[in-house]
Amino acid sequence: MPKVTVHRKAHFNSAHRLYRKDWSDEKNFEVFNKCSNPNFHGHNYELIVSLTGAIDKETGYVYDLGILSSLIKLHIEENFDHKNLNIEVEEFKNLNPTAENISVVIYDKLRKHIPNHLELEITLYETPRNFVTYSG
């Protein structure tokens, strides 16, 4: 049975600040540099959600990309788009919103809505040149 991967792209624009509350501004600047600016900065995040599995004999689908698009809109875009991640998104109130941590949060939010037999991979571009992947 061949396994095929389907991908859906999405995007959201968010502000964030990389820092630790228990460090001084100086120490945060030493480690996170300009990304620790106390006044925040923003990114146009590009997200790719990938599902791998067998092709369903009846539908010819691995998974309906229309349903995947709706899941991403409901669970990711509505929570993250045009938000300050540190202040407005519960998951990052005590978690540094690095691309690594954001991709794990996205994975955890989507995993529970995706059938168990499908593998899920998150690819998150923070800038056109900085991106991370996470697959659980």
Ligand SMILES: Nc1nc2c(c(=O)[nH]1)N=C([C@H](O)[C@H](O)COP(=O)(O)OP(=O)(O)OP(=O)(O)O)CN2
């Ligand atoms: N491992 C990680 N490193 C960095 C992260 C991250 O999430 N994980 N994030 C940042 C900052 O958010 C920063 O804002 C990224 O912007 P920048 O350094 O300007 O990235 P560019 O790709 O635009 O930079 P160029 O060097 O001009 O290509 C930093 N590191």
Ligand SMILES: [Zn+2]
């Ligand atoms: Zn940043």
